[in-house]
Each structure stands twice: as structure tokens, then as C-alpha cells.
Amino acid sequence: MKHTSRDIRTANRYEVLRHIIAESPTSRQELAAVTGLSLATVATLVGELLELRMITEVGFEDSAGGRPRGLVAVNASGGALIGVDIAETYVHVELFDLALNVLARAEEDMRPGENRPEQVVGQVAAAVGAVVAQAGIEGARVLGVGVSVPGQVDRATGIAEYAPNWDWHDVPLLGLLAEHIAYPLHLDNPLRACAVAEQWFGAARGRGDTVVVNLGTGVGAGLALGGGLHRGVSNSAGEWGHTTLVLDGRPCHCGNRGCVETYVGAPGIMLNLRELNPQSPLLHPEDQTATVGALARGLADGDPVAVAVVRDTARYIGAGIANLVNLLNPELVVLSSWVARKLGEPLLAEVREAVRRHALGRPFAATEIVLSPIPTDPVCLGAATFALEGALRSVGLRNGGRPGRTVPASR
Amino acid sequence: MKHTSRDIRTANRYEVLRHIIAESPTSRQELAAVTGLSLATVATLVGELLELRMITEVGFEDSAGGRPRGLVAVNASGGALIGVDIAETYVHVELFDLALNVLARAEEDMRPGENRPEQVVGQVAAAVGAVVAQAGIEGARVLGVGVSVPGQVDRATGIAEYAPNWDWHDVPLLGLLAEHIAYPLHLDNPLRACAVAEQWFGAARGRGDTVVVNLGTGVGAGLALGGGLHRGVSNSAGEWGHTTLVLDGRPCHCGNRGCVETYVGAPGIMLNLRELNPQSPLLHPEDQTATVGALARGLADGDPVAVAVVRDTARYIGAGIANLVNLLNPELVVLSSWVARKLGEPLLAEVREAVRRHALGRPFAATEIVLSPIPTDPVCLGAATFALEGALRSVGLRNGGRPGRTVPASR
Numbered sequence: 001m002k003h004t005s006r007d008i009r010t011a012n013r014y015e016v017l018r019h020i021i022a023e024s025p026t027s028r029q030e031l032a033a034v035t036g037l038s039l040a041t042v043a044t045l046v047g048e049l050l051e052l053r054m055i056t057e058v059g060f061e062d063s064a065g066g067r068p069r070g071l072v073a074v075n076a077s078g079g080a081l082i083g084v085d086i087a088e089t090y091v092h093v094e095l096f097d098l099a100l101n102v103l104a105r106a107e108e109d110m111r112p113g114e115n116r117p118e119q120v121v122g123q124v125a126a127a128v129g130a131v132v133a134q135a136g137i138e139g140a141r142v143l144g145v146g147v148s149v150p151g152q153v154d155r156a157t158g159i160a161e162y163a164p165n166w167d168w169h170d171v172p173l174l175g176l177l178a179e180h181i182a183y184p185l186h187l188d189n190p191l192r193a194c195a196v197a198e199q200w201f202g203a204a205r206g207r208g209d210t211v212v213v214n215l216g217t218g219v220g221a222g223l224a225l226g227g228g229l230h231r232g233v234s235n236s237a238g239e240w241g242h243t244t245l246v247l248d249g250r251p252c253h254c255g256n257r258g259c260v261e262t263y264v265g266a267p268g269i270m271l272n273l274r275e276l277n278p279q280s281p282l283l284h285p286e287d288q289t290a291t292v293g294a295l296a297r298g299l300a301d302g303d304p305v306a307v308a309v310v311r312d313t314a315r316y317i318g319a320g321i322a323n324l325v326n327l328l329n330p331e332l333v334v335l336s337s338w339v340a341r342k343l344g345e346p347l348l349a350e351v352r353e354a355v356r357r358h359a360l361g362r363p364f365a366a367t368e369i370v371l372s373p374i375p376t377d378p379v380c381l382g383a384a385t386f387a388l389e390g391a392l393r394s395v396g397l398r399n400g401g402r403p404g405r406t407v408p409a410s411r
Numbered sequence: 412m413k414h415t416s417r418d419i420r421t422a423n424r425y426e427v428l429r430h431i432i433a434e435s436p437t438s439r440q441e442l443a444a445v446t447g448l449s450l451a452t453v454a455t456l457v458g459e460l461l462e463l464r465m466i467t468e469v470g471f472e473d474s475a476g477g478r479p480r481g482l483v484a485v486n487a488s489g490g491a492l493i494g495v496d497i498a499e500t501y502v503h504v505e506l507f508d509l510a511l512n513v514l515a516r517a518e519e520d521m522r523p524g525e526n527r528p529e530q531v532v533g534q535v536a537a538a539v540g541a542v543v544a545q546a547g548i549e550g551a552r553v554l555g556v557g558v559s560v561p562g563q564v565d566r567a568t569g570i571a572e573y574a575p576n577w578d579w580h581d582v583p584l585l586g587l588l589a590e591h592i593a594y595p596l597h598l599d600n601p602l603r604a605c606a607v608a609e610q611w612f613g614a615a616r617g618r619g620d621t622v623v624v625n626l627g628t629g630v631g632a633g634l635a636l637g638g639g640l641h642r643g644v645s646n647s648a649g650e651w652g653h654t655t656l657v658l659d660g661r662p663c664h665c666g667n668r669g670c671v672e673t674y675v676g677a678p679g680i681m682l683n684l685r686e687l688n689p690q691s692p693l694l695h696p697e698d699q700t701a702t703v704g705a706l707a708r709g710l711a712d713g714d715p716v717a718v719a720v721v722r723d724t725a726r727y728i729g730a731g732i733a734n735l736v737n738l739l740n741p742e743l744v745v746l747s748s749w750v751a752r753k754l755g756e757p758l759l760a761e762v763r764e765a766v767r768r769h770a771l772g773r774p775f776a777a778t779e780i781v782l783s784p785i786p787t788d789p790v791c792l793g794a795a796t797f798a799l800e801g802a803l804r805s806v807g808l809r810n811g812g813r814p815g816r817t818v819p820a821s822r
Contacts (some may be wrong), residue, residue, distance in 0.1 A: 152773050161773055208644055221738070226637050232740020233619050234777040242771055243734035246658045247727075256733075256769050316658075322667075323654035327632070327738070329643020358667050360653055362563050362572055366645040 010393050012037060016045045017054060017074075017392065018385075021099060022200060024073035025058045046072055052395060053078045054098060074099045080137045081387045082145040082183070083380035084124055085190065087338075088165045088217035089289060091120070093127035094380040095135045095142075098388075100201065102376055104135035112286060117160075117171045125180035143391040144184040146383030148193045149173060150218050152236040158187045164242075164254050165218055186383075186390040190214055191238040192229055193382025194336045194372075195222025200385060202374045208331040211324050212372075213240070215317070215339040217266045217288060221324060241265065245320055263316035266292055266339055272316075273309045280305050289338075296342045310343060311350050318354020325359045325367050336372040337379075344371065421804050423448060427456045428465060428485075428803065429796075432510060433611060435484035436469045457483055463806060464489045465509060485510045491548045492798045493556040493594070494791030495535055496601065498749075499576045499628035500677075500700060502531070504538035505791040506546045506553075509799075511612065513787055515546035523697060528571075528582045536591035554802040555595040557794030559604045560584060561629050563647040569598045575653075575665045576629055597794075597801040601625055602649040603640055604793025605747045605783075606633025611796060613785045619742040622735050623783070624651070626728070626750040628677045628699060632735060652676065656731055674727035677703055677750055683727075684720045691716050700749075707753045721754060722761050729765020736770045736778050747783040748790075755782065 015035050020026055028046055032039045049055045049072075056075045060068035076099040085092040088110070095104040106127040110120070128145060151163035158174025174185045195212040198204040204212070204224055212222040221240035223230040230237050241261035242254050249258025250271070262268050266288035273283050273291065282298055282305060284290035298306025321333055333355075335348060352369050359367075372378060426446050431437055434445075439457055443450045460466045460483075467486045471479035487510040496503040499521070506515040517538040521531070539556060562574035569585025585596045606623040609615040615623070615635055623633035632651035634641040641648050652672030653665050660669025661682070673679045677699035684694050684702065693709055693716060695701035709717025732744055744766075746759060763780050770778075783789055 152771070162771070223739075225641060226639070228637070230620075230636060230739070232774065232777075233742040234740055234773060236771070236774045236777070237738065237740035239737040239740075239771055239774065242737045244730050244769060245655060247656055247660075247730055249658075254771060319655050319658055323734070324738075326650040326653045327648065327735075328634075328641070329645055329648035329650075331644040358655060360563070360573070360647070360650055360665060362645060363643065363647045363650070366643075366647075 012041065013045050013048065013395075014389055014392050016042060017049055017388070018200060020049070020055055020072060021074045022205065024099070025061075025071040026073075027061060027069040027071055029069055048395075076101065079143040079391070080132075080135065080141050081143055081384040081391075082128060082131065083193075083377075083382070083384035083387070084128065084145060084147040085193070085377055085379035085383060086120060086124065086147065086149045087190070087379070088115075088150065091123045091127055092377045092380055093124065093131050094377065094384070095131040095137065096381075096384045100381060100384065103137070104131040106130045106134070115166045117168065117173065117176060121173070121176045121180065124177060128181055128183075139182065142183045144186060144387030145177075145181060146186045146188065146193070146386035146390075147173070147177065148188055148190045148379045148383045150190055152234075152239075153187050153189050155187055155235055158185065160187070161236075164252075167253075184387070184390060184394065186386045188383065188386050189220075189238075190216075190337070190379045190382075191220040191222040192231070193222075193379045193386065195224045195229055195238075195382070196385050197374055197378035197382035198222075198334050198336070198372060199224050201381065202372055202378065203334045203370050204332055209328065210332040210334060211321075211328060211330045212334045212336050213317075213321060213324070213340075214337040215264065215335060216337040219261045219265050219337075223328070225328070240320065240324065243320070243323065245316065245323075260316065260320040264313055264320065268316075269295070269309065269313050269339070272312050273305070276309055276312065277305050282306060282309075292339055292342050296344070299343065299346045310347055314347055314350030315354045317347075318351050318356075319358045321351065321369070322355045322358035322364075325355060325363050329363045330367055333367055333369045334372050335370070336374075340371060423452065424456050424459065424806075425800050425803050427453060428460055428799070429611060431460070431466055431483060432485045433616065435510070436482040437484075438472060438480040438482055440480055459806075487512065490554040490802070491543075491546065491552050492554055492795040492802075493539060493542065494604075494788075494793070494795035494798070495539065495556060495558040496604070496788055496790035496794060497531060497535065497558065497560045498601070498790070499526075499561065502534050502538055503788045503791055504535065504542050505788065505795070506542040506548065507792075507795045511792060511795065514548070515542040517541045517545070526577045528579065528584065528587060532584070532587045532591065535588060539592055539594075550593065553594045555597060555798030556588075556592060557597045557599065557604070557796070557798035557801075558584070558588065559599055559601045559790045559794045561601055563645075563650075564598050564600050566598055566646055569596065571598070572647075575663075578664075595798070595801060595805065597797045599794065599797050600631075600649075601627075601748070601790045601793075602631040602633040603642070604633075604790045604797065606635045606640055606649075606793070607796050608785055608789035608793035609633075609745050609747070609783060610635050612792065613783055613789065614745045614781050615743055620739065621743040621745060622732075622739060622741045623745045623747050624728075624732060624735070624751075625748040626675065626746060627748040630672045630676050630748075634739070636739070636741075651731065651735065654731070654734065656727065656734075671727065671731040675724055675731065679727075680706070680720065680724050680750070683723050684716070687720055687723065688716050693717060693720075703750055703753050707755070710754065710757045721758055725758055725761030726765045728758075729762045729767075730769045732762065732780070733766045733769030733775075736766060736774045740774045741778055744778055744780045745783050746781070747785075751782060 032042045058073045076097040081096045093106045152161040160171040160173045204210040210224040219241035246258035250262035252259040282294040443453045469484045487508040492507045504517045563572040571582040571584045615621040621635040630652035657669035661673035663670040693705040
């Protein structure tokens, strides 16, 4: 509940920049209206961001009867941000300008079994070097690198505490990466990256409490509650994939049984298919991506096995989302990540129907369920925003002690 | 995210009064430190509360080297608050002074089948009359009545939208009560009442994110997140009792199957007992209270059937709480309501062990699980605080337009 004035100053600076990035050009008056900050505070923060060259003055707009209002916009070329999505089956790296446009992209598949920390670090370092070279950016302009890794992470120490799919325990990931990458590094996990991406650029923009359900190899839920991310006391909130849906059900690599993930993560979907038809040509043993792709094509072709598997999977996803709806009563549920993207609208329709069957009527009626509208990898985008947040925080630390640069924390 | 300045003013006034009630006497300086409000804002709010005679000046304390600091304390006799707990098997009504001490209490059992709205309203009205008479309070000093009813409620309209245990749908409860009770009425549900009671006076005082798990006839979870109550978009968050724990499991009156409540609500516990030993003398058919009481005595006597039933029930509770721990990563889980109180420490020990088996290691290690330390009915206490909040809001509305009475919303 208690925050230092430096925390509040950083949060306000970030909030103002976020609105400028989302809606450029804009005026100080408009920013005051959308953030709830006083005009004086906004003017000070805008002045700071101008001085940092993160935004620029771009002219004036008429205001009804009053003085013309100065307009500001994000200075897209004022710096670059890198987002890294380390997933179970691939590494994606994207380089963004300050308007969060993608300037360069690198993708590498992760071969099964090649997921030791030093192997992953090597892949990431190579891909980061590749996007910087590809974009033709001077290294000095890279403000930071946000790194997303599945499982539980300690943001302060940069340690990947527990990644159940790889059985990583307490891997000092940022320390290992820092041996190869000279830019400031910021660690978090894909649940929170996706949630922030939806809040900034996706379905959750301007909406209330939102749950972003990630459907990939692992699954989880990013919780955007009360206007911010709900992280929990040790930054591990959102482990929806490891909530029990079927007591004494399928064994999970986390040690529990009947976890949501064992039915709706990509390996769980493969098992759903195998249980329905072990000989199905849709099944590509050892290749999740190919199997989910085959299911998507099967759906489009009306293949009855594909339809049955997706319906079966949607029943589990729907019962699990109904739990989120009953417990959290969100305004919005967003389906994100690669499995949701591949199975798309047909999956969404089945999931909606399954949520309706399992949820209480009132909270179900209050919740909208949609697919993520973000066309690129939302994890890279969210990870890049963590790097931006980190850059603003370090600006605050550098300038915090200098007289004349303090920003009023009042609102 | 956006609040009007009147909302902020009311919230700040409430926050200051809450701290004075929790910690009397206290100084303006101390209040500024614990609330994060500026000293000037606190001084204004304290001035208002003094004028309303809700608090009084009680002397001075020395401050190291500076001027003596004026101390204020709650004016216990400055008003009375009534909390009403309408549960499935009883109605409890308590009358409090402004320090939230109980001055009078009325309890009535609700006979099975006698739960039509007009029957319940008659019982509540009689009990409210009884506590006012018993306390010898002038009616004019009753600032309000907080009413808790299970299920989903619309606070703004005073409608009990859905109470699954009674099959109530859209009952205009406050309207019906207002025909008998002349004091301001405020409706909410027991999940939120218990959560607020723990925040103000119980285990959650001064703690971070807390889940208050209510174990009664119905079950649910009050969510105290980010320093406030998480209500959800339609005020129905917390329906943990209607999250699926056993897909396709026991039928629930909500229409779903395998809900947590069907295994751990008092009727679910009776079913656990019946499945284990249909002839058990511990079983009092048609009487939940007597059965849970018999189980508690059986536990104390080492009765193997009682031990087995409580272990079985604790396994379900623990798996359900593990879901909350994995999803929300709270600092604290509090077991509340009458079933938790009756089964006490032996239940707690079994629940802790079951949560440990089902939860992820990291969030489990970060969570403390305790019994509610509140000795009286926490629902009445929480409901009374909703009445207090309502009283402060109406003060704000009455004085809001008068010049010279505006309170700066800055913090």
C-alpha cells in the first residue's frame, strides 16, 4: 500500500509515456484526463520525457475558445527496445522502436532436449545480435532487453526459479545472458508479458479487469486487475495451468495431478487426440507445432476427429476459464499465444459455449471472451515494454538526487 | 482507474477513520505515515471527523524535540452500527459502538424450509429491533445497518441477485427490509464482509494480498488484493465454491458438477461422512450444525471415522486452496466462518498438509495459512464496517456542495 515518492514518480512517468505511445499525437490536457494526474504533474513529466528525447513536440491543436494546445508524440527513433520470448519450442526476438513498431525479428526453433540453460543463452545471444545488426541500430541506442521465460522468475535477481517444462531450478538466467549481451536486461514471464501487451496494444486497452489466458505448450493466466498487473507476493501469480481441474486426474510434471495444463497445453491436446484416435494421421509424435497445425487444417476441412479433439479440449479450457470467471469476475478474457492463434475462431466458439455451461450465470453474462487481436508475438511486445519500464526507472534513479529535477508525486 | 474527487475524498476519510479505529489514540503524523496521505490532507480529514463527533481529541504525546503532537481517538459513543449476517442456517445481528465493540447481539436459527424472503425479512427486522432495545440506544444514533446475504448481490440496488442455496433470484432485499427498518441499509455478501473484518481487525491487518476462505454451508473466498477488496466487474468475485475441482463430479445446485462447495460446504461434509460410513452416529441427517459439532467432538476424542472424514474434507479444501495459491500467490490465507471455527486446529493442520501436496513449491512457501483470530461473528463485524463506509459516503454527499468543506484529494 505504501509507495515511496520515487516509485510513484516512476509509475507516473511510465503511465504518461504509455498513453503517448498508445495515442500519438496527444495534448497535456488529454493526458491529464486519461491518467487522472493533475495538469501540472503531467506538464512536468512531459517536460522530462521531452528532455530524454523519448517524445517530441509536434504542433498545436485548436481547443474550443481557448489557447491552442501543444501536441506531443512519441519519438519513435529516440531509442530501441528488444523483446525476447523464450518458449518451450522456440526463441523469438524482436527489436522495436520507441513507438513499439517491429524493426527486426529473429526466430529459432528449439530442438527437443536442447534446453539446457547454456544452450538457450547461446541461442538468445545470437538472435539479439542478429536483430541489432539487421535493424542497423547503433548499440548505444538500445535502451534495454526484456526477456520472458516460462515459469516462476525473480525479477529483482534475474533468476529463473522454476520452469516446470524444462525442470530448470534457480537458473541465474540474466547473469548468464549478461556475459554475452551488453544492454540492460529485464526478466519476467510470458503470462505477464502477454497481459501487458493486451493492456497497451490489444483487447484490454481501456478495459477493466482482464484475464489473459495463454495457450501454448505451457498454459497460464496473466491477471490485469485494478488497472495494473497482479503479480502476487513472490511474483508467481497466474499459474492457472497448475490449478486442479480433475482431482486425481492426469499426472503433471509439477508433481500434482489433474492440472489444467495436462488437458489443454499442447502436449495435453496431443494426448486428447491420442486417447480419441491413437492412429490418427493428425498426430505428429514429438512435434506439438505440427500436430496443432494439423488440427487447425482438419478443423477447416471439417475432419470429424479434429472437430472432436478441439471440442474436447475446449471443454477443459472452458471449465478452467469458468473457474477464473467465477473467482475473479473479470470484464474481459483474452485467449493468447500460439495454440489460440492457430485454432482461432472455431476454438473460441467452443470455449465460449463451454464457459457458459460451467460458469455462474451472472459473472458469465458480465464477461466478454475474445481472441488476442495482436498480430505479432505478444510476448516479445510485452517483454519490450518491461525493458521500457526498466529504462524509465533507471532514468529516475540517475536523476533522483539532482536538485530541480524532482517530480511532484501529487495526483 | 479514474475516480471522481468525491470518491477519493470519501475513500480517504474512510481510510483515516479505519486507522483511528484500529489504533486509538493516534496522531495526525502517525496517520499520515500509515496512509501515505499528506499531513495537510490528514489534518483536514481529522477536522471533519472531529466535527462529525466520530472522533475526539484525547491529549498530546511528546515528539522527539518537536512540539507535542495532538492525539485523537475514536469516539466510541458517537454512533452505533448494526451488522446482520443472514446465513443458510441462522440470522445473527450485532450492534456495535463506533469502536466496533459489540454492545448487543441477537441470534435466531433458520428452520429448514423457512427461507422465503418475507420470512427472512421478518426475522431480521425483529432481531434488529431487539438489539437496539437491548443496547438502550436511541434510534437516531444508529448510523446504518450492513446486511450480508450469501450469493451474488447488487450493492447499488440492494437486490439479492442469486442465492444458490435458497434458489433466490432477484429478491429486492433492501426494499423489503426498508418497510420494517428505518435506518440506512447497505447490502453485501459474507465473502466480502469476512475479508474486510480480517483486514480491519483480524489476521490480514497490515498484511499484503490475502484470501479469506469462508467455510460454512456455502463456501467462497473474499479477495483482499492490492490493499482493497477485489469485487470484480459485477461485484460477484470470490465464488471459489463454484469453481470446478472434480470435472464431472458431484452435482451442484448451481447447475455445474464437481464444484468445490459440493465437497467442502457443510452439506458436502455430511456427504463425505455418509459415503464413508452411512450408519455413523456422528451423522445428524437434516442438521448440518449438529453433524459438524459431532465431528469436532469426534476429532477431540480420536474417533477414527471423524478423523477420516476431516482428512478427506481437508484434502478437497487443500486442493481448492492450492488453486488459489497458484493462481493468486497471496501472502496470507485465512480460514473463516463456522465450519472452520468448529473444526479448528486439527482441520487447519490437515489443510496445510493438503495445500502443500497440491500447490507449486514457490507460492506455497510464500503463503501463510491461519485460522481467523476474530472471536465474534466476522460477517456481522464486516457488515457493520460497510454501514460505516456508507455513513461516511452520505456525509460526503450532504457536505459536498457546501463551500469551505471541500477536502483536497491530493495525496
